[in-house]
Amino acid sequence: ALLDLVFNDLDSPWAVEIIRGVEEVAHEAEVGTVVSANHDRVGAARQWMTNLRARASDGVILVTSVLEPGLHDELRRLGVPLVVIDPAGSPATDAPTVGATNWAGGMAATGHLLGLGHRRIGFIEGPPRLLCSRARLDGYRAALDVAGVPVEDELVVPGDFYHESGFTGCNRLLDLSDPPTAVFAASDQMALGAIEALRRRGLRVPEDMSVVGFDDLPEVRWSAPPLTTVRQPLSDMGKLAARAVLDLARDVAPASPRIELATELVVRASTGAPREV
Structure with a gap:
């Protein structure tokens, strides 16, 4: 068989x-x-x-x-x-x-950042053709909505779940005239790419910017610093x-x-x- x-x-x-x-x-x-x-x-x-x-x-x-x-x-x-x-x-x-409950996961990640006091939260999305990507983005929007924080289009940047797009997306967010204080990446690999973009600019995680991922891949326990994520x-x-x-x-x-x-x-x-x- x-x-x-x-x-x-x-x-x-x-x-x-x-x-x-x-x-x-x-x-x-x-x-x-x-x-x-x-x-x-x-x-x-x-x-x-x-x-x-x-x-x-x-x-x-x-x-x-x-x-x-x-x-x-x-x-x-x-x-x-x-x-x-x-x-x-x-x-x-x-x-x-x-x-998996992607929408609830997106909401929990964003809610965690809101609870810490963040109000400008960037989001690096996954491939839009995937339902899981759309659900994570909807969860992000819903959490902001519930907290009465406006959803700003400039804070949502494209990604494809891989490291490079997290790196590029985070740089895009950092180049805004008013950059976010936290980033939620729709995958752990993009979150690791975002952390590398911050490191290259001499910015510290989480002192200068908080980062959350999604997946809980085995290696993220060993990232510097260990990654907050949605399992x-x-x-x-x-x-x-x-x-x-x-x-x-x-x-x-x-x-x-x-x-x-x-x-x-x-x-x-x-x-x-x-x-x-």
């Missing part, structure tokens, strides 16, 4: 966390795991489908990856069950999904998706078509009160 686990790309530490969860469940069930990445390459999904047919996969787990609708139909025809982790855009399937239970998401797809392969319907796991704020040393002006 085989499970297929498909990512858009594998150059992210959070992919490893999801693989770990899927592997644990597959190992217990004595099922093999095939991991692949389609990198948005033209024809990659078709090629993958051909390989999938050849190896007679028992189930597919898609991670923030968009498959053309035609391929969904093909999986259905082959009778191969599908589960989606953190759907990117509205999934064009009736497939069960496993996600996503990534390996648990992998475990649940693997269990759901194995159930479907045995014709057992999942308990719920949409599972959302709780995120939680982890406060470390990268956040503090704004400097007295």
